[in-house]
Amino acid sequence: MASDTLTPEVEAAVKSAKDKLDAHTYEIVQWHFHESTGCPFWLEKKKEFNFDPLTEVKGYDDLKKFPLFEDEWLRGGPVRRWVPQAYADKPIYVFETGGTTGIPKSRIAIDDFRTDYSLFSETLPDKYFPKGSNWLMLGPSGPRRLRLAVEHLAQVRGGISFCIDLDPRWVVKLIKRGKMDELEAYKKHCIDQAITVLTAGHDVKCMFGTPKLIESLCLGLEDKGTTLADVGITGIFSGGTEFTPQWTRYCIEELFGGGPEESGIYMTPTYGNTLMGLACSKPVTPEDGYKISYYAPQPRAVTEVVSFDDPYQSVPYGETGRVKLTTLTKEFFVPGFLERDEGEREMPYLTYPWEGVSGVRPFHGFASSTTVGVY
Template identity: 35%
Template sequence: MSSTANDPFHSGVPAEDFVRSAMEWHFSPTTGSPFWVERAARLPFDPRKDVRTWEDLDLFPDVSEEWRDVSVDELVPAGVDRSVEDFQVFDSGGTTGRPKRIVESRSRRQGVEWVSEVLQDHGIPGEGGGHWLHIGPTGPHIVGRSVGLLARRRQTFCHYIDFDPRWVKQAAKHGRSEDVVRYVGHVLEQARDILSTQPVSVLFATPPVLEAIAARDDLLDLVQQRVRGIIWAGTSIGPETLRTLENELFPDAAVVGLYGNTMMGIAPQRPRTPAAADADEQCVFIPYEPYSRVRLVDPEHPTTQVAYGERGQARISLLSRDLFLPWTLERDYALRIRPNAAYPQDGVADVRPLPSAGATSVVEGVY
């Protein structure tokens, strides 16, 4: 049964009623997923009555660890007709261990449409501006599909060079640096072939891959000559390295960062304003509201949000038609940045792994 009449994500529900309506969608037996409908019976509160604001989501336990093992059939909302809509399974990258899994039909596609508009404001080439090249995970990872959708919106082709982030993370974790170097070299040889034969104007890559490109004169020349948009994501990057990429290595390209993950979606870099002169505000990421939020909190008191200009641990939440994820702590540490006139949501900047992240180590690798 497809039930758009009571679907808060398509019926123009006012912002003040969004969370309450989303709870009705995800916890009603007629529209909710088996995972959440069954869980509601064991919660010490009633989500359909007691949860009305984003702050009320603090009532929920962190369930993200369960998504390493739960059958994805349990995550599909009953209000969506699977015979009509294309539900797919996507995995996290395994930065903190075994992958978590989500299901998705069309909600993330809407987020990609918004990201495309933000990229347009950055000057990323639009329709007729050349092909895209994605150097990064595809397969079970949603980022590959998202980059392909961004290219498709510009009515152009996307070339893919796949790599397995889990294998690289394991190699890095066990000190096999030579294996990582050989793997990156294998990826770069494929990139050289595409860049030298295809009209690529937009490149998606991680900071370590971009640095590896810059270390090879042949590849650096190809990117500098042909590419007019560079989108980076996947690992942290320091302010000095970012300035080098933007001002010295790729001065003729629009260089734009993306923050996010499988669980929360994409938070693109906020277009800069003349007032953003402070180094910490050179790259500010903004989530896709009202569906996705990032709250930076005190690691010792994870329901306490830090002040603007202070660092905190990322706590994410997602409310989409296809998926509900209450507040979940991530292994990221960032600065909280004030909204501006164009983008009213809080921003996050200078994202890096959380110091002393506990028993589970954070291994970034090259993605």
């Protein structure tokens, strides 16, 4: 830690956060590897390790003893092998990732998505995300956690969520077949659903949308002689690797008509997925060139920016590396998963006193084969 560049106040916060993470890591590892509480997958997998997680993992740094988490472990079933013994009688959800290349990755969930989005709710400014307001969920539906998560976010803030029907797997198939006319028609179908909700008198003030869909929605409303502000939207929660400073500048200045004080619309970028939860961003401002820096929801999840050559070695602050994720909840334990993203390692600051990542984009090692689709 480059302590000479941190204020004493931030240094103290960093140490406190690290102590909390170490204690939390110990608790989660004990839970997942104890016969009475652990899940069948990890209880079986530990027989292959040359160490005992119960006695040799004392803190976060000890997770390096584990091999990197392989995403193939999440493809196929039986899915109940991921359910901790202590939760065997709980109602279980299953959430899937893209599924565009064979069997989708899946994870079990009970309350993690509610916890993640309740915590995220506390970061939203009430001025632009008024309590009691209804929401529009303009994103993927089907077996993904996002729909239920945004519904919970609306409900925990006292509102009701309206959802559109969107199948990203069909979008990817259209792209791979070169059916761009059909792709545009499908996108218009999704946007038409959203505009119908927004113009039906439902008092929707808040929404989730991916960058591409927000842009299409703004242009679709413009075609009808209206704007996001005119139909009542004041707060937008968005996410996706398409979030670049260039797009954010265009969106805020051109599509919204200015920053929150001028347009009345506040947008907060996030970076998340089914495995991690939700990483919040540092406030995005014109003064900072619309730079977007994300901070994971420690201690429930941790992101590191690691060397392309050595996934156990963090890159220096400001340098580029691959994003490595660790998930640490009682429902789900994922040590050292290499994401399909890369970015720059960011310094801790007082609100989030741990490292962050900026400039998130598809990992260059296979960026050309990544189909983002409607996201």
